Amino acid sequence: MKKDLKISHPLRICYYIAGWTMVILGIIGVVLPIMPTVPFLLVASWCFTRSSPRFHQWLNNHRIFGPPIKRWEEKKAISPFIKVFAIMSMTGGFLSFFVMVHPPLWISLLVAVILLLIAIYIVTRPSS
Template structure:
């Protein structure tokens, strides 16, 4: 009954995650993880494709197996949050938005930075 809903959410999330690869302020990792979660409940084919994807598969497996985030992903995430916060000042965002960001972004960054790094990547030959 809910499989189509999970599939639609997964596809939208995957689209946002892919957009995040080229748009520096749109996070890729959370959207790809959400896609994997949704596809696991809706489409074995899409889930298998995502898990076997050269770029997204290792990220998902690292999270599923170790609840870990790679150091590069941590760096990109925190820098993106800092850029969004700075940009809010530049564009003159309302004070309520800046206050909300000042509370939420550091907490989010702390959660990201305190996750394990996971196992080291395999050596390249």
């Protein structure tokens, strides 16, 4: 925690604002099925470790948001349901992008490769 004390006050405020922004986006993700929740909460947790130990503790002990954050921080693990949901969401998002936007082939391939790399990362994480 000593390294956190070296963070300047203006930077700490930026982390605090970013943390709450991520919490709000995570809450929106609970309601909107196309938007993720946990990645935003992980970033919020990271921001709060640098700005507000009180809110970091609150987020980690939250009955809904806390468990996936703790699983990630302790084991770098993702639940099987979330893995499937994430990959299905990425696939649906890519297909929607491809059908509605009609991007040039190189952009489609670039997006497909990026999503494939993300999917590989997700699948190779331990399951919780």
